[in-house]
Amino acid sequence: MHLVARRAADFGVEIEGNVRFNLPTAMRRKDAIVGGIVNGIYSALDRRKEAIDFVRGEARFVNEHEIDTGDRRISFGKAIIAVGARNATPPIDGLADVDYLTNRTALQLSALPGRLVIIGGGYIGIEFAQMYARFGTQVTLLGRNRHLAPGEDSDLSDLLADYLREEGMVVHTSAPVVRVRQNGSEKTVTARVDGQETDFVCNAMLVAAGRVGNTDTLGLAQAGVESGAQGFVTVDAGLQSSQPHIWAIGDVKGGLMFTHVATYDGPLAALNAVKGLGRTVDYRVVPRAIFSSPTLAAVGLTEVQAREAGYEIKVGTVSADGGRSKAIGDTRGRLKAVVKADDGEILGFHILAPHGDDLLHEAVTAMYDHGGIDRIAKSIHVHPTLSELVKSAARAAR
Amino acid sequence: MNYDYDLLVIDAGQGGLPAAHMAANLGAKVALIERDEVGGT
Numbered sequence A: 001m002h003l004v005a006r007r008a009a010d011f012g013v014e015i016e017g018n019v020r021f022n023l024p025t026a027m028r029r030k031d032a033i034v035g036g037i038v039n040g041i042y043s044a045l046d047r048r049k050e051a052i053d054f055v056r057g058e059a060r061f062v063n064e065h066e067i068d069t070g071d072r073r074i075s076f077g078k079a080i081i082a083v084g085a086r087n088a089t090p091p092i093d094g095l096a097d098v099d100y101l102t103n104r105t106a107l108q109l110s111a112l113p114g115r116l117v118i119i120g121g122g123y124i125g126i127e128f129a130q131m132y133a134r135f136g137t138q139v140t141l142l143g144r145n146r147h148l149a150p151g152e153d154s155d156l157s158d159l160l161a162d163y164l165r166e167e168g169m170v171v172h173t174s175a176p177v178v179r180v181r182q183n184g185s186e187k188t189v190t191a192r193v194d195g196q197e198t199d200f201v202c203n204a205m206l207v208a209a210g211r212v213g214n215t216d217t218l219g220l221a222q223a224g225v226e227s228g229a230q231g232f233v234t235v236d237a238g239l240q241s242s243q244p245h246i247w248a249i250g251d252v253k254g255g256l257m258f259t260h261v262a263t264y265d266g267p268l269a270a271l272n273a274v275k276g277l278g279r280t281v282d283y284r285v286v287p288r289a290i291f292s293s294p295t296l297a298a299v300g301l302t303e304v305q306a307r308e309a310g311y312e313i314k315v316g317t318v319s320a321d322g323g324r325s326k327a328i329g330d331t332r333g334r335l336k337a338v339v340k341a342d343d344g345e346i347l348g349f350h351i352l353a354p355h356g357d358d359l360l361h362e363a364v365t366a367m368y369d370h371g372g373i374d375r376i377a378k379s380i381h382v383h384p385t386l387s388e389l390v391k392s393a394a395r396a397a398r
Numbered sequence B: 001m002n003y004d005y006d007l008l009v010i011d012a013g014q015g016g017l018p019a020a021h022m023a024a025n026l027g028a029k030v031a032l033i034e035r036d037e038v039g040g041t
Helices: A002-006 A023-047 A125-137 A153-164 A259-275 A305-306 A323-328 A363-368 A376-378 A387-396 B016-025
Strands: A052-056 A060-063 A066-068 A073-081 A084-089 A115-119 A138-142 A170-172 A179-181 A186-193 A195-202 A204-207 A212-215 A246-248 A289-290 A295-300 A313-319 A334-338 A345-351 B003-010 B030-034
Touching: A023 B016, A052 B016, A066 B003, A073 A259, A073 B030, A084 A289, A115 A186, A115 A195, A125 A138, A125 A289, A138 A186, A138 A195, A153 A186, A153 A295, A153 A334, A153 A345, A186 A204, A186 A363, A204 B016, A259 B003, A259 B016, A295 A363, A295 B030, A305 A313, A305 A334, A305 A345, A313 A387, A323 A387, A345 A363, A345 A387, A363 A376, A363 A387, A376 A387, B003 B016, B016 B030
Parallel strands: A052 B030, A073 A246, A073 B003, A115 A138, A115 A204, A138 A170, B003 B030
Antiparallel strands: A060 A066, A066 A073, A084 A212, A179 A186, A186 A195, A289 A295, A295 A345, A313 A334, A334 A345
């Protein structure tokens, strides 16, 4: 919004006076949107109160068929664990003695930090870095891995890192943090950058380096439910835990930690728990997106992953510079289609472009039933739309 | 064995909520427990 206001003159919109960003107002708007969603959930639960008893409390297993909620015990035939995950506390020297933000608290600030250092170059780090930089904070983003957004196509994530730098952020990759210190409200983050220990001084620090399951107070052992590293519940392909009458869904099982995976898991686990249907999850086609600008969105295998898996592939790469992107004033980005060389089946699709999160679903639906690249390459797309970029990438992969 | 509920869903986030609704649709007696705020993070 702020960026658009500053660029308004390019579009012939003249603004007299200064354009300012008001954080408390933005936070109130966010809270109102979230509040509306929460109220909708309570209304839906209220309509089902005959069938669903909503209980306020923290569950702790006391045995295989009972939990303690703090003020009473509840017995159950079967259970579904859906307690989610939270930010990990990485083993960084001094972290325990420093005040730092998490993805939760960083959305509850009442004043903009002047200088913010973000530890972690994954999706949370990237999204918060760009958001606060656009609000007006000086942001430094420190990623431990060679590329931002590890696991995504590195050509695209490197390009995104360049865009973040062009917007004024300091971005370092291959930059593990070795220690943090606090003196008053001032914090110093020391990272190894190009082999040299380098200090980054800031007044706010966000730690977004890994996730852990929210199972530490759940008493999994009392219920005979096994968990692995970082407190994630171990499940089979039917989302069943080591205890046959207990299932786990969403982030708490680790792996693909997306809301849309949790939403997919929920009904499937319920079918298995209530009806014993023995359904198994199919995670072959799980789309993902980093809500940066431009958006980095992807589904399926990257070029590197497809080659490692032994596929002979064709890759179609195009720039995101098209008619519509020129019109909206953002031509940054690149799209990449990865297809099987012999029959053109789509193995992966990677989009760094405005609205890449929405654009991706053409490839998602095609991949769902093993569709070939011609579905996208040969079908007529509306002109002028960003979807023409998806078609161009598909044509380049034929 | 008689239990208070056929199915207990622990936490009302974006996975627990559709799980509880589906189980209720299937006729199960469901308890949904939440320690914080519904909707997840």
